[in-house]
Amino acid sequence: MIELEGLTKRYGEKVAVNNLTFAVRPGIVTGFLGPNGAGKSTTMRMILGLDRPTAGDVRIDGTHYDRLKDPLTSIGALLEAKGVHPGRSAYHHLLCLAQSNGIPARRVHEVLDTVGLSAVARKKAKGFSLGMGQRLGIAAALLGDPRILMFDEPVNGLDPEGIHWIRTLMKSLAAQGRTVFVSSHLMSEMALTADHLVVIGQGRLLADTSMAEFIQRNSRSYVRVRSPERERLLDVLHGAGITAVENGNGTLEVDGSKAEHIGELAARHQLVLHELSPQQASLEEAFMRLTAESVEYHAHSDTPASAERWGDGWKEGRA
Incomplete structure (x- = not known):
């Protein structure tokens, strides 16, 4: 279990994480959502002791990360898939991690096989595609066979087969009773993967609830009806x-x-219906509605006037 209590992080005047309190429990996949700049990555870094909180506390199964013995056997994480020496092979990268955490060398072969990298185990990481790098990062997270796993944008660079694979993997890890905490901007994938959601905006907790309850609370549900006898249906x-x-x-x-x-x-009024369908918003729609006031970076579809001026000037210059 991961437990946060009043977790806060300030960078000068900027409050990146503001008094977060929630728990990530075992046996389910917990999705971690928020707009860009919401504080998700900073929160994950504080969980792993990479950033020191300004205030509050975070514990891994009741212990601070820096007090864990052989931490990879307690919590595995994918935060930055590119954090690999480019001249080191996938095998030797994982072997170094294993030796530093008291993990048997045979485990390296097991996780390489799990993530599908056995065939390229001796190749240098600098030649890896983004998807291969993601798989290597996932292998590192699995290396210590930990009870807690944390993934930040795990589907980046993966093809459809890889996305299906990581989704199935996370669900199977949760089914084994492990704690699985995953952050992603891919809402369609999160809707298929997560059982529970923690949503933050501008560093504050906005929701801590089940997937079904989150969508129900933050969206409009209605029934769509269509009949060739529309006027009589309206009267009924x-x-x-x-x-x-x-x-x-x-x-x-x-x-x-x-x-x-x-x-x-x-049916009681012998009305023919051509459609009778319950409608509910998607996770993306519910998320957009809840976080509308917390979005820090707003893009606009209109072409900026300055760009138009530069475009005209560029054309005039070439004419």
Whole structure:
């Protein structure tokens, strides 16, 4: 288990992490979400003792990271896949980590096989693609067979097969009773992987809840109904005290009523329905709604006036 209590980090006047308190529990995959600049990487670095908190406390199974004996056997982490000496082979990189943490050398071969790098184990890391580097970083996290695993953007550079593989791996690790903490900006993948979510914005905790509850709380749920007898359907719904809104393409949107109830009501009045479907926002939509006020960097679709001027000037100069 990872436990944070009042964790705070300041850089001068900038508060990167602001009084975070939450726990990452074993047996489930916990997703760590937040906009760019929210403080996710800083939080993960403080968990691993790479940054010292300004205030608060963080413990790994009740112990500070710097007091762990052979820390790779307690917590494995992927924070920066490029943190490998480019002239060192994948095998020797992992062997060095193993020897420094009292891990048997045979474990190096096991994790290389797990991540699919056995065939390139003796090749230097400088020749690795981004995806291969990610796999090597994951192998390092798994090396000590730890009870706690932490991954920052683990799918970066992976192809579809690799993304499916890491998703399955994280789920299987959690199913073994391990603590799995993963940060990602790829919402579609997080929706398929995480059971629980911790969401931060501008360094503050915004949510600490299950995936299902997070989407339910931060999105609109409604039922979409379509019938060739739209006017009569509207009358029936109105008579039952149900408000339906026409959305302009022949369908109705109903809030506050379940699809089963609407279907039974239509059946009693012998109404033909061509569509009856519950609608709920995606994780991405719910995330965008919750964090809208916490986004630090806003991009705009309009072309900046300065760019237009430079473009015109450039064209004029060439004319």
